[in-house]
Amino acid sequence: MHLKVGNKFGDRLILAAVIALAIAWIAPLVWVFALSFKPDEFLAQRTDVMLSPPFTLKNYLNILGTSQVFGWTINSLIVACTQTLATLLLASLAGYGFARTEFRGKNVLFFIVLAGLAVPEQAIIVPLHAMFADLQMHNTYSALVLPRLALPFGVFLMTQYFKAIPKDIEEAAMLDNASRLKIFFRVILPLSIPAQATLGIFTFLNAWNDYLWPLVSASNPEMYTLTLGLASTQTNFAQSEGLGFLMAQAVFASLPVFIVYLFFQKYIVAAVSGKTVR
Amino acid sequence: MTGINLRGIDKRYGSVDVINNFELQINPGEFLVFLGPSGCGKSTLMRMIAGLEEVSAGEIHVAGRDVTHLAPGARDIAMVFQHYALYPHMTVYDNMAFGLRNVGVPRDEIDRRVQEAARMLELVPLLERKPVEMSGGQRQRVAIGRAVVKEPLAFLFDEPLSNLDAALRGRTRIELARLHQRLKTTMIFVTHDQVEAMTLATRIVVMNAGRIEQLGRPMEIYHRPATRFVAGFIGSPAMNFLDVDRIEAPNGFVAVRLPDGTTVQTSVPAAGLPTQSKLTLGVRPEALSIGAAEESDVLVGNAEVVERLGDQTFAHIALRNGELVIVQAGADSTISVGDLVGVRLDHSAVHLFDQSGIAYHAQARSVA
Ligand SMILES: Nc1ncnc2c1ncn2[C@@H]1O[C@H](COP(=O)(O)OP(=O)(O)OP(=O)(O)O)[C@@H](O)[C@H]1O
Ligand SMILES: [Mg+2]
Numbered sequence: 310m311h312l313k314v315g316n317k318f319g320d321r322l323i324l325a326a327v328i329a330l331a332i333a334w335i336a337p338l339v340w341v342f343a344l345s346f347k348p349d350e351f352l353a354q355r356t357d358v359m360l361s362p363p364f365t366l367k368n369y370l371n372i373l374g375t376s377q378v379f380g381w382t383i384n385s386l387i388v389a390c391t392q393t394l395a396t397l398l399l400a401s402l403a404g405y406g407f408a409r410t411e412f413r414g415k416n417v418l419f420f421i422v423l424a425g426l427a428v429p430e431q432a433i434i435v436p437l438h439a440m441f442a443d444l445q446m447h448n449t450y451s452a453l454v455l456p457r458l459a460l461p462f463g464v465f466l467m468t469q470y471f472k473a474i475p476k477d478i479e480e481a482a483m484l485d486n487a488s489r490l491k492i493f494f495r496v497i498l499p500l501s502i503p504a505q506a507t508l509g510i511f512t513f514l515n516a517w518n519d520y521l522w523p524l525v526s527a528s529n530p531e532m533y534t535l536t537l538g539l540a541s542t543q544t545n546f547a548q549s550e551g552l553g554f555l556m557a558q559a560v561f562a563s564l565p566v567f568i569v570y571l572f573f574q575k576y577i578v579a580a581v582s583g584k585t586v587r
Numbered sequence: 588m589t590g591i592n593l594r595g596i597d598k599r600y601g602s603v604d605v606i607n608n609f610e611l612q613i614n615p616g617e618f619l620v621f622l623g624p625s626g627c628g629k630s631t632l633m634r635m636i637a638g639l640e641e642v643s644a645g646e647i648h649v650a651g652r653d654v655t656h657l658a659p660g661a662r663d664i665a666m667v668f669q670h671y672a673l674y675p676h677m678t679v680y681d682n683m684a685f686g687l688r689n690v691g692v693p694r695d696e697i698d699r700r701v702q703e704a705a706r707m708l709e710l711v712p713l714l715e716r717k718p719v720e721m722s723g724g725q726r727q728r729v730a731i732g733r734a735v736v737k738e739p740l741a742f743l744f745d746e747p748l749s750n751l752d753a754a755l756r757g758r759t760r761i762e763l764a765r766l767h768q769r770l771k772t773t774m775i776f777v778t779h780d781q782v783e784a785m786t787l788a789t790r791i792v793v794m795n796a797g798r799i800e801q802l803g804r805p806m807e808i809y810h811r812p813a814t815r816f817v818a819g820f821i822g823s824p825a826m827n828f829l830d831v832d833r834i835e836a837p838n839g840f841v842a843v844r845l846p847d848g849t850t851v852q853t854s855v856p857a858a859g860l861p862t863q864s865k866l867t868l869g870v871r872p873e874a875l876s877i878g879a880a881e882e883s884d885v886l887v888g889n890a891e892v893v894e895r896l897g898d899q900t901f902a903h904i905a906l907r908n909g910e911l912v913i914v915q916a917g918a919d920s921t922i923s924v925g926d927l928v929g930v931r932l933d934h935s936a937v938h939l940f941d942q943s944g945i946a947y948h949a950q951a952r953s954v955a
Contacts, residue, residue, distance in 0.1 A: 477672035480639050481733075485686030486660030495685075499676040 345369070345556035352552040368557035377530060378561075381538035386565070388453045388523075388534055389516035395454065396463050396512045397505055404467025405493060409479070419468070425461035430521065438525050448529045456522060457515075463508050470504040471497065506576040510569065517566055535562050589650050590615045591636065591741060591773065596645035598631055598797075605631050606797045609645070613741075613775065618767050621777045622784040623794030624820070629777040632794075633743050636775065637666045650740050660689075665734035666743040669750065671726045673718040673733070679705075680714040683733045697736075704732040707769075708762075724755045731766070741773040748783060760786060781821050785809070793817045815944040818869050824901060826938075827875070827912040831868045833860075841939060841947075843868055846908045849886055854935045854949035867940040872915040874936035877902060877922055878929040885929030886912070890922055904930055 344352060348365045372378055406412075407419050437456050438447075446452045474497065482492045498505070523537045533541065539558045543551075570577060591613040598606035605628045613619050621629045634640040636647060638659035646655045654662045673682050680701055687697045705711045708728045718726055727747060734742055744763075748756045764787055767774050778784055784791050785805045793800040793808060793816075801813040812818035818826045829845055836842035841860060842852045851868070880887045891911065892903040900916040914930055916922055939947045 475670065475672065477668045477670060478674060480637075480659070481666070481668060481672040482674070482685070483639065483659045484637060484664070484666050485733075486689040487685075491689070496674060 341556050341559055344553055345560045347553045349551055349553045365553075368553045369561070371554055372557055372561050375542060377533070377538060378535075380531065381533050381535045384450075384453075384533060385517060385535040387450060389513050389565075391450070392454050392457050392516040393509050393513045395458050396460050397509055399458060400460060400463030400467045400508060401498065401501065401505070402493075403464045404469075404471050405497060407464070407468040408471035409476075422461045422464050425459065426465065434521065434525055437522075441526060447526050448532045450532075452526045453523060453532070453534065457519070460512070463512070466504060466508055467501070470501055474500055503576065503579065506573060507579070510573050510577055513569060514566060590617070591650075591775070592646075592648040593632075593636070594646045594648070596632070596635065596647070597643040598628070598635060598640070599643045604797065606635075609797070609799070611792065611799070611802070613773060615650075615773055616771050618774045618776065618787055618789045620784040620788035620791045621775070621794055622781060622791050622820070623779065623800075625779060627794045628797040629779075629794060630745055633666075633745050633775065633777050636741075637664055637743055638662050639666075660686075663740045664743060665737045665739040665741075666745070667727075667730045667734050667747045669746045671718070671730040671750075673726055673729055675718050678715050678717060679710060679721075679729050679732075682718070682729055683736050686733065686737055700736040700738070701732075704735045707735070707766075708732050723751055724759065727751065727759060728762075731763075735766075735770070739772070741775060744774065744776045746777055746779070748778070748780070756783075763787060781823065785821075793820060795820075811948050812938070812946055814946055815867060815869065815940040818938060818940070818946060822871055824872055824913045826869045826871050828940075829868045829870075829910060829912070831866050831939075833864045833866055841866075843939070845886065846910070847886065847906060849884065851884075851932060851937070852934055853937050853939065855937070855939050855947050856950060860939070860947055861941050863942060865942060869938040869940060869946075870912075870932060870936065872901060872913045874933040875912065875914040876931045876933075877914055877916045877920060878931045880927045880929045882929045882931070885931055887927065887929055888912070890924050890926045890928060893922055893924055902928075904928065906930075 345368055346364045346366070348363060348367065351363060403422075407415065407422075441447050441452050441456075478496060478500075479492055482496050487495065518536060519534070520536045520540070523534045527533055527537060530538070530541065539562055542558070543555065593609055593611040593613075596606055596609040597604070609632065621632065623629055631640060635642050638654070638657060638661075642655060646653060648654065649662055649664065674685065677685065683701045683704060684697050687700065692700075701714075702711075705714055708731060710725070710728055710732055713721060713725060713729075718729070721729070727750075730747070747763075748759055751759060760783060763774075763776075767787075776783070776787060788805050790803060791805055791808050792802050795816050801808055801817045803811075803813075808817060809821055812821060815828070819828070831843035831845055831851075834842050834844050834850060836852065836857065839857055840853060841855045841857050842850055843866060844850050845868070853868075878885050886904075886906055888904040888906040890902050891905045894901040894903075895918075898918050900918060900920045900922070902914045902916050902920070902922050904912050904914055906912060912930060922928060935949050937949065941947070
C-alpha cells in the first residue's frame with residue numbers, strides 16, 4: 310500500500326483500525342482454542358472463560374480415542390493431496406495448451422472453460438450424485454476426488470500465467486534443442502512455481518475443508534473425510550454438552566491447514582493480494 | 588555450397604505480404620547486417636532462418652543442407668535475442684550448458700566450452716549468478732555466451748544492442764567485432780542503427796518493405812546508394828534532397844537547374860540517365876560548404892539553426908524557396924543564426940535520382 314509520507318496521524322488511524330479488525334477476527338479462534346482445553350463438565354456451566362484454570366487434555370485424548378479419527382485424517386490427506394497434485398498437472402497442461410498452441414476451436418473451448426466459472430456447486434451436486442450412483446462409484450476415493458478436478462479457475466489462472474511468460478524464452482529453448490515436453494517441464498513449469506503454489510494452496514484448502522460433496526458421496530463411515538467424520542460425532546444439535554470435545558475437534562481438524570499456512574505463507578499472502586512472488 | 592543461401596523466400600501473414608521473393612547468398616565467415624526501418628521484415632527474415640517461423644515459400648540452405656523444414660534446434664544456428672531471453676531460473680553456467688546437455692555433449696566437454704566462453708566474455712565471476720542478479724550488459728554477454736558455446740555454423744543477432752545505454756552499446760559493439768574476428772563464424776545482425784551497420788558489417792543489406800534495396804559493402808552503400816531510399820536512410824544528418832530540372836549541357840554530363848534558378852553542372856554522366864526532365868538532386872552535408880552570399884554559383888539562404896558538436900558544426904540553411912539544407916561547416920565556423928550566406932556545392936559529390944528513385948552517381952571513384 311502506498312501511504313503519503315508525513316501523514317503520521319492518518320497512518321496511526323489506519324493501523325489502529327487494522328489492529329481492531331484483526332482482534333475481532335482472531336478472538337473467536339483464540340476462544341475456540343482455549344475452550345478445547347477445558348473439561349466438558351465445567352463448560353456445561355459457563356463458557357466465558359479463556360486463560361484461567363482448570364485445564365485438561367482429555368478432549369484431545371478423546372479424539373485420539375475415537376477409533377476412526379485417524380482413518381478420516383488419512384482419507385482427507387489422500388483426497389486433498391491427490392486432488393491438489395492432479396489439479397496442478399491438469400490445469401498446467403491445459404493452461405499451456407491454451408496459452409501457447411494453436412488449434413481449431415480453441416476460443417470456443419476456452420469460453421466453455423470460463424463459463425464453468427459461473428456454475429455454482431449446488432447446481433450440479435444432484436446430477437453429480439446421480440451420475441456417480443449410476444456408475445456405482447460412491448464411497449470410493451475416485452468419487453471424492455474426480456468431480457473436483459474439473460476446475461475452471463485453475464485452467465484460467467495457469468493460462469493467464471503462461472501467457473505472461475515471454476515467448477522468446479521458449480524460442481531460445483527450441484534453439485537449444487529442447488523438445489516441447491522438455492520445454493514444458495524444464496523451463497515453463499519452474500517459471501510458474503508462484504502460480505503453482507497459489508493454485509496448489511487454494512486447491513488443498515478447498516479440498517480439506519470440503520463438506521458438501523463428501524456428505525453426498527461418502528455414506529460409509531470408513532470413507533468419511535475428517536470434516537465429515539467430526540461432524541458425525543456431534544451428538545446433539547444445540548451442543549449444550551461436550552463443548553470442549555467439539556472445540557478440540559475443530560482445532561485438530563484445522564492443524565494441517567495451519568501447517569500448510571506456515572510453510573506457504575508468502576505465497577498465500579501474494580495470492581490473496583493478487584501479486585506474484587518471484 | 589557453403590554459407591547460407593536464401594532462395595525465393597516468401598512470407599505471408601494471412602493476406603499480408605511481409606517478405607517477397609527474397610534472394611540472398613550469405614558467404615561463410617561474413618558479418619552481414621540487415622538494416623532497415625521498423626516493420627520492414629528484418630526480424631521475420633531472421634526468425635525464418637532460425638526456424639522459429641515457417642516460410643510461406645522458398646528454400647533455406649545452410650552449409651549446403653536444405654534446412655527449410657528442419658526444427659530450430661537441428662539447424663546448427665544460434666540466436667541472440669533482443670531481450671536476452673535467458674532462462675530466469677537457471678544460473679549463468681546452466682543457461683550456457685542447457686543446449687549442450689540437450690544434445691548429449693559429454694560433461695567435461697560442456698565444462699570446457701562454458702569456461703572458455705566465460706573467460707572470453709568476462710563472465711567467470713558470474714557463473715553461479717541468476718539472470719536477475721545481473722546488469723543488462725552482463726545478461727547480454729551471457730546471451731552471447733549461450734550462443735558461442737554451441738559452436739554453431741552461424742550466429743543470428745536480432746537488435747542485440749538496442750536495450751543497452753549508449754556507452755555500453757558502443758563497448759558491446761566493439762566486443763562483437765572482436766568476437767567475429769576471433770571466431771570467424773558467419774554472423775547475421777539485424778539493426779535499424781546505421782552506425783552499428785556501418786561499423787560492424789562486411790556487407791550491409793538495406794531492406795525496405797520486405798525487399799532488398801541494396802546489398803553492398805558499407806562504404807559502397809554510403810558513397811553510391813542505389814536508390815533514393817538508401818541515400819536517405821544512411822548518413823546522419825541525412826542527405827539533402829532538392830527537386831531540380833535537367834537542362835541541356837553539351838559536355839556529356841548532366842546539368843540541372845535548382846528551384847531558385849541556380850544552375851549546377853554535375854559530374855554525373857548524361858549517358859544512361861532517362862530523358863525525363865524532373866530529377867532529384869541529392870547531396871550530403873559534408874559535400875556542402877558555407878561561402879559568401881555574393882559568390883557565383885552558390886545557393887543563397889539564411890541560417891536558421893546552427894548545431895555545434897565540437898568537432899563539427901551543422902548549419903541548417905533556409906533557401907529562398909523555403910527549402911532547408913543541412914551544411915557541414917568547419918568546427919571553427921563563425922556562422923550564426925540569421926546570417927545570409929551562400930552554400931557551395933561539391934559538384935563531384937552530388938547524386939541524381941530519377942522519379943522512380945533510381946540513383947545516378949558521379950563517375951566512379953574508388954571506394955574503400
Ligand atoms: N505474427 C504476425 N502476424 C501478422 N503480422 C506480423 C506478424 N509478425 C510480424 N508481422 C508483420 O510483419 C512485418 C515485419 O515485421 P518484423 O518484426 O519482421 O519487422 P522488423 O523489420 O523486425 O521491425 P523492427 O525494426 O521494428 O523490429 C510488420 O509489418 C509486422 O506487422
Ligand atoms: Mg525486429
